[in-house]
Amino acid sequence: xTDPAKKKAYIIRTFKDAGTDKTFAAGAIEQIDAGAFGNYExxxxxxxxxxxxxxxxxxxxxA
Amino acid sequence: MGSTTAAGxxxxxxxxxxxTEDETGYxxxxxxxxxGVEKLGAIGAATAKVEFQPLSxxxxxxxxxxxYGSLQPSIAHDEEDAGxxxxxxxxxxxxxxLYSFEVTYPNGEQRWSQGRAFGYPETVDGADSIIMANxxxxxxKKVVKSx
Numbered sequence: 001x002t003d004p005a006k007k008k009a010y011i012i013r014t015f016k017d018a019g020t021d022k023t024f025a026a027g028a029i030e031q032i033d034a035g036a037f038g039n040y041e042x043x044x045x046x047x048x049x050x051x052x053x054x055x056x057x058x059x060x061x062x063a
Numbered sequence: 064m065g066s067t068t069a070a071g072x073x074x075x076x077x078x079x080x081x082x083t084e085d086e087t088g089y090x091x092x093x094x095x096x097x098x099g100v101e102k103l104g105a106i107g108a109a110t111a112k113v114e115f116q117p118l119s120x121x122x123x124x125x126x127x128x129x130x131y132g133s134l135q136p137s138i139a140h141d142e143e144d145a146g147x148x149x150x151x152x153x154x155x156x157x158x159x160x161l162y163s164f165e166v167t168y169p170n171g172e173q174r175w176s177q178g179r180a181f182g183y184p185e186t187v188d189g190a191d192s193i194i195m196a197n198x199x200x201x202x203x204k205k206v207v208k209s210x
Contacts (some may be wrong), residue, residue, distance in 0.1 A: 019146070038094050039076070043145065043148040
């Protein structure tokens with residue numbers, strides 16, 4: 001199975017994905033799988049990052 | 064596979080639709096897990112019974128229309144959970160979009176369908192209780208089972 005395409009996302013508000021155990025902090029820029037991006041965007045948690053947004057940050061995982 | 068408890072069952076939601084309404088199409092989508100689920104409810108279709116009593120002979124029973132069923136999950140409300148938030152979005156009164164759902168049993172079996180969310184009421188009980196949500200998901204498509 002090939003890796004799904006990633007999309008550069010701006011995190012609008014802090015949220016967590018129960019399936020991956022990842023927490024995404026508001027204001028961060030993340031590379032997110034295209035499929036997951038679509039779901040997160042549909043519920044208002046992310047939008048496509050623009051050139052004015054900051055650098056890509058590492059995804060946060062619980063300790 | 065033998066019988067199993069429900070512990071470890073996962074339900075996911077996707078805003079996308081499958082290219083084909085079969086295991087291949089559904090499993091190609093990305094589902095966001097709905098966290099905090101306490102129970103899901105019954106999964107599966109029900110078909111109406113149409114009876115005909117001829118003058119001569121036994122009563123005939125025929126299959127009528129099919130209802131692909133609904134889920135009434137019980138969920139511990141979490142404003143930051145992505146899956147729950149997508150389900151709340153689906154439940155908006157003016158949102159008529161179909162969403163795809165995937166249920167994975169602890170033994171690996173999976174069920175898929177598409178439906179709409181009809182409400183997301185939040186229940187505030189006593190002080191020693193969790194604020195729960197009880198949405199209703201009505202399936203409009205055949206429930207597909209994994210091979």
